[in-house]
Amino acid sequence: MTGLILLTGATGYVGGRLLSLFEQKSVRVRCLTRRPDALSGRVSTHTEIVAGDLLDRDSLSTSFHGVDTAFYFVHSMGNGRDFEEQDRLAAKNFAEAATAAGVHRIIYLGGLGNPDHELSKHLRSRQETGDVLRAYHRQVIEFRASIVIGSGSLSFEMIRALVERLPVMICPRWVSVKAQPIAIEDLLAYLLASIDIPVEASQVYEIGGPDQVSYGEIMQEYARQRGLRRVMIPVPLLTPYLSSLWLGLVTPLYARVGRKLVESLRNPTLISNNLAETTLPVHPRSVRDAIARALVNEDREFAETRWSDALSAAGQSEGWGGTRFGSRLVDSRTITVDVSPERAFAPIRRIGGKTGWYYGNWLWSLRGFLDLLVGGVGVRRGRRDPEQLRVGDALDFWRVEHYEPPQRMRLYAEMKLPGRAWLEFEVTPCEGGSQIRQTAIFDPLGLLGLIYWYGISPLHFFVFAGMLRNIARAAKNTDEKNHSVPRIQPAVEPQ
Numbered sequence: 172m173t174g175l176i177l178l179t180g181a182t183g184y185v186g187g188r189l190l191s192l193f194e195q196k197s198v199r200v201r202c203l204t205r206r207p208d209a210l211s212g213r214v215s216t217h218t219e220i221v222a223g224d225l226l227d228r229d230s231l232s233t234s235f236h237g238v239d240t241a242f243y244f245v246h247s248m249g250n251g252r253d254f255e256e257q258d259r260l261a262a263k264n265f266a267e268a269a270t271a272a273g274v275h276r277i278i279y280l281g282g283l284g285n286p287d288h289e290l291s292k293h294l295r296s297r298q299e300t301g302d303v304l305r306a307y308h309r310q311v312i313e314f315r316a317s318i319v320i321g322s323g324s325l326s327f328e329m330i331r332a333l334v335e336r337l338p339v340m341i342c343p344r345w346v347s348v349k350a351q352p353i354a355i356e357d358l359l360a361y362l363l364a365s366i367d368i369p370v371e372a373s374q375v376y377e378i379g380g381p382d383q384v385s386y387g388e389i390m391q392e393y394a395r396q397r398g399l400r401r402v403m404i405p406v407p408l409l410t411p412y413l414s415s416l417w418l419g420l421v422t423p424l425y426a427r428v429g430r431k432l433v434e435s436l437r438n439p440t441l442i443s444n445n446l447a448e449t450t451l452p453v454h455p456r457s458v459r460d461a462i463a464r465a466l467v468n469e470d471r472e473f474a475e476t477r478w479s480d481a482l483s484a485a486g487q488s489e490g491w492g493g494t495r496f497g498s499r500l501v502d503s504r505t506i507t508v509d510v511s512p513e514r515a516f517a518p519i520r521r522i523g524g525k526t527g528w529y530y531g532n533w534l535w536s537l538r539g540f541l542d543l544l545v546g547g548v549g550v551r552r553g554r555r556d557p558e559q560l561r562v563g564d565a566l567d568f569w570r571v572e573h574y575e576p577p578q579r580m581r582l583y584a585e586m587k588l589p590g591r592a593w594l595e596f597e598v599t600p601c602e603g604g605s606q607i608r609q610t611a612i613f614d615p616l617g618l619l620g621l622i623y624w625y626g627i628s629p630l631h632f633f634v635f636a637g638m639l640r641n642i643a644r645a646a647k648n649t650d651e652k653n654h655s656v657p658r659i660q661p662a663v664e665p666q
Contacts, residue, residue, distance in 0.1 A: 174239025174275070175199045176366075179225070179265075182209050184324055185280060186244040188359055194218060203234050225261035228268065235272030240366050241265075243279040243304065246297060255296045262300045266307030276310045278365050280358075283317045283351065283377060283440035290438055301375065311373040312365045314358075314447075317440035318389070320461040321355025322469035330386070334394045338618055339402045345436040346387040347405065351379030354461035360453045368451065376447040380455040383441055393462055399617045500624050502611040502631050508643045509604035516577035518645035519596045519607075523566045524554035529645065530637035534630070538586070539568055547587040569594065588613075590620035596642075607646070609639045 176193065180186030181202040193200045194215045201219040204210055210220050223230045225245060235241065245261055246254075269277055282297035284290050290298070301313040318326045333340060361378050384392075387403055394401045447453070456464065508515055522528060528535045542548065552565045560580070564571040569582035577598055584592035593612040598605050611631060615621045 175201060175237050177201050177203055177235060177238040177241040177274070178244075179203050179242060180244030181214075182206075183244055184321075185319070185355070185358065185362075186242070188321075188355060189242065189362055190214065190218070192359060192363065201234070201238065203231075225264050226257065228264040231264060231268040235268050235274055238269070238272060238274050240276045240278065241269050241274050242362070243277055243300075246300065255292060255299070258296045258300050259303050262303040263307055266304045266311075270308050274308070276312060276366075277304055277308050278362060279304055279311060279313045280362070281313055281315045283315045283379065283442065284438045285443070288438060294438055294440075305373045309373070310371070312368070312370070313373070313375045314361055314365070315375060315377045316353050316358060317350040317379050318352040318386075319355055319358055320352050320389075320458070320465055322465045324355060326352075327465060330390050330393055334390050334397070334399060334401060335615065335617055336621065337401070338399075339404065340390070342387060342403045342405050344405075344407050346390075346403070347385045348436055348439055349383050349385055350389075350436075350440045351383050351442050352389065352458055352461060353379045354456050354464060356464065357453055357455040357461075361447065361451060364451045364453060374446075376451070377442040377444060378447045378453075378455070379440075379442050380457055380461060382458045384458055386436065389458060389462075392459055396459075396462055396466065397616065500613045500615060502628075502635060503608060504610075504635065504639055505606055505608045506639050506643045507601060507604060507606050508646050510646050510649065512577045512598045512600050512605045514649045515598045515605040515607055515643075515646045516580075516596075517649045518642050519580055519598070520560055520576055521557065522642075523569070524557060526557070528638060529641035531634045534634060535567070542568055542586040545587045548585050588620075589617070589623050590615040605646075607639065607643060609635060609642070611635060 176198060178186060178190060178193070178200055179202075181190045181204060190200060190202065194217070197217070199217070201221060202210055202214065203221055203223050205222065205224050207220045207222050214220065221234045223234045225231070243262070243265060245265075246258055266277065279301055281301045282294045284294040284298065286295075286298055298315070301311065301315075304311045304313070320327050357380065358378070361376070365376075390403070391401065518526075518529070548565075548568050552567060554560070554566050555564050560566070560571050560574050562571050562574050565585075566582060568584065568586040570585050571580070572583040572593070573579060573581040573595075579595070579597050581593055581595040584594070586592075591614040593610075595608075595610040595612065597608040597610070599608075600606075613620070613624050615624055
């Protein structure tokens with residue numbers, strides 16, 4: 172992989188993933204964007220950022236200098252009624268600027284769909300964009316893909332929201348239309364392989380996994396892997412407009428984006444030839460494997476997330492319900508204490524057991540008793556050692572999942588819950604001492620999980636806030652020499 176690469180859409184889903192791969196491989200990349208400030212803090216020092224507007228041909232004059240390969244990941248799905256004309260103008264400007272600068276190859280990601288059928292405006296525009304690029308540049312590699320399955324992708328997030336929130340789903344006709352989904356990892360593999368593929372003219376590759384399935388079948392497979400039972404009732408009269416409003420209520424989609432997406436879903440998006448399979452060294456995985464991979468990747472990325480980077484500097488949750496990250500619900504808060512990180516971490520490593528939970532211990536005991544009633548572990552396990560912890564230790568009805576003193580401790584809940592839960596503490600040095608971040612994380616299982624979280628959110632507001640205050644107070648009272656903490660903590664602190 173040689174030569175400078177120009178990348179558009181680096182703030183988008185596919186472009187952002189591709190940029191990360193380029194940076195891992197130390198590939199020279201220049202990102203073209205209308206808003207350089209949106210990228211400046213997200214790229215390595217080796218990645219260039221240039222400002223340019225594809226609707227303004229003059230703004231592109233220097234962006235292509237020295238570029239060998241240019242990736243085009245631009246479309247106007249969220250724009251107004253003139254999005255098709257904007258797509259055509261942007262593609263024309265991009266291709267003309269690339270040709271003038273002597274760019275060797277343009278790589279474009281479009282959409283699957285039989286052009287002989289009456290395509291939706293969105294799919295038609297995606298394919299017309301490829302036509303325009305080829306009209307103004309001699310070598311364009313176009314990939315046409317269907318549903319992209321990966322944590323964070325538009326389609327996958329829609330599927331997740333529908334399945335997680337709706338035990339009974341009213342399914343319009345588009346839910347049964349066939350598609351050929353592709354995992355995000357396989358899509359990226361195709362894009363990387365296309366940089367050096369030995370072709371001299373333009374080429375269109377239709378790509379997808381081996382399975383031809385409907386959205387309904389994808390949702391059922393997602394439900395199976397999440398351990399959910401879902402009833403799907405077909406209703407043929409739900410129009411794209413009504414469907415978009417419905418999606419806007421129960422999924423993260425904006426109604427205008429949802430409408431364009433739903434209009435596209437009325438068209439089958441299936442591969443009609445095996446050119447990509449026989450030409451490019453990629454073997455796409457099945458829908459089952461793609462969904463499993465998306466869930467595993469989400470767990471890994473979530474575990475590696477530093478909430479101090481993801482949340483506001485103030486560290487306050489957005490109301491009693493917390494903040495949403497993917498399928499997770501998060502209640503995170505911080506406090507600054509004028510002691511060293513070692514002293515700040517001391518009360519954290521002694522939490523649970525005889526020390527208690529620093530606030531509302533009777534509530535924690537009640538929660539443990541209720542857990543015992545439904546066959547859970549309760550709080551009777553206590554902890555192995557009052558002073559020391561290690562990964563894998565039982566801690567009341569938690570398990571130590573990550574332990575890195577004096578910086579970080581993460582506990583995984585082993586109580587009976589309609590979902591998965593974690594409690595995490597992070598200590599970082601800051602001006603004036605140390606910052607303690609306390610984060611409660613919940614991955615709800617279906618509608619019952621959401622009801623559980625939001626039902627106890629008012630209680631979280633008081634318990635977690637009081638808990639953090641008392642941890643900070645205990646840190647100040649910690650002995651400087653041996654970091655010992657007074658064992659007696661108030662059961663409930665007055666508000």
